[in-house]
Amino acid sequence: AIPATPSVDLGDDVKSKSAKSKSEPEHYTVKKDLTTGVEETVYEDFPDTIKARTATLQTEPNSEGLLELPFTSPLLRASSWYEYDPQNYQDAKTVFKLYIYSGQYLIEGSAFKISSTHIGTAGHCVYNREARGLNGFADKILCVPAWRASAPYQPLGNAYATNMQCGGNWYSSLDYEDDWGVIQLSNSVNTGYLGKRCVGDNNDMNGTAVRILGYPGGSSPMRVEVGKVTYTTRRWLLADTSSPEGVSGAPVCDANKYIIGILSAKAEHNGATRDLIVKFDNWIYNKMNSFY
Numbered sequence: 001a002i003p004a005t006p007s008v009d010l011g012d013d014v015k016s017k018s019a020k021s022k023s024e025p026e027h028y029t030v031k032k033d034l035t036t037g038v039e040e041t042v043y044e045d046f047p048d049t050i051k052a053r054t055a056t057l058q059t060e061p062n063s064e065g066l067l068e069l070p071f072t073s074p075l076l077r078a079s080s081w082y083e084y085d086p087q088n089y090q091d092a093k094t095v096f097k098l099y100i101y102s103g104q105y106l107i108e109g110s111a112f113k114i115s116s117t118h119i120g121t122a123g124h125c126v127y128n129r130e131a132r133g134l135n136g137f138a139d140k141i142l143c144v145p146a147w148r149a150s151a152p153y154q155p156l157g158n159a160y161a162t163n164m165q166c167g168g169n170w171y172s173s174l175d176y177e178d179d180w181g182v183i184q185l186s187n188s189v190n191t192g193y194l195g196k197r198c199v200g201d202n203n204d205m206n207g208t209a210v211r212i213l214g215y216p217g218g219s220s221p222m223r224v225e226v227g228k229v230t231y232t233t234r235r236w237l238l239a240d241t242s243s244p245e246g247v248s249g250a251p252v253c254d255a256n257k258y259i260i261g262i263l264s265a266k267a268e269h270n271g272a273t274r275d276l277i278v279k280f281d282n283w284i285y286n287k288m289n290s291f292y
């Protein structure tokens with residue numbers, strides 16, 4: 001089987017694992033239309049959302065479909081747990097279980113709603129190298145919101161991927177700093193979506209409480225991991241959570257239930273296994289907000 005959640009050894013000094021060419025920007029997009037099979041590279045320049053590390057964290061304005069507080073939520077619990085009825089909670093039902101078909105393999109992952117017809121995920125959930133039987137961009141992805149471990153398994157229906165996008169530096173060199181993905185859905189799924197928060201280049205996030213909502217592989221119900229940030233860089237975070245395989249691509253929320261990043265990989269740091277989180281820096285935050 002192909003691991004749904006990659007592992008990366010960061011080393012004691014937490015060096016960047018970026019292998020991107022110096023001629024490429026920190027972020028750009030490679031996308032594939034599953035109808036035509038055409039791949040395209042796109043360079044996008046977004047305005048600065050946060051211009052200084054000390055700036056107030058910015059959040060998106062209210063827009064159609066955005067869940068407004070207060071709403072029913074399982075995110076306020078103090079420890080990790082399994083959620084068997086995500087369809088009963090407005091935030092949990094915005095999270096998707098992914099069935100990713102690539103070559104001879106079926107891989108499972110997680111995703112989160114960002115617009116009526118788009119979901120965000122990890123780049124490696126939509127694209128992986130043409131090795132070990134994988135086909136680069138996935139051949140097909142079934143996307144199921146509020147998946148349950150018992151009948152009814154798909155209480156809110158499902159949709160299929162019609163277009164996929166991922167970070168250009170993930171595509172070219174498996175750079176975890178650019179391990180983001182977006183899936184366009186074949187039909188809208190009426191769940192609403194959580195707000196997102198741009199954390200920019202803020203290097204003062206150690207100790208920040210996080211909640212990760214995602215789907216472990218197999219028949220396991222939704223898992224909600226509770227923990228805190230233990231290390232911060234310009235592009236990613238480490239958290240003391242221990243998300244199982246399959247949770248890759250899950251939304252990482254702060255204590256106010258805003259998404260601040262995407263679960264990417266397992267990381268070894270100073271002898272401890274941590275969850276590596278791709279931050280909603282200025283570019284990724286604006287990218288995720290560009291699908292309204």
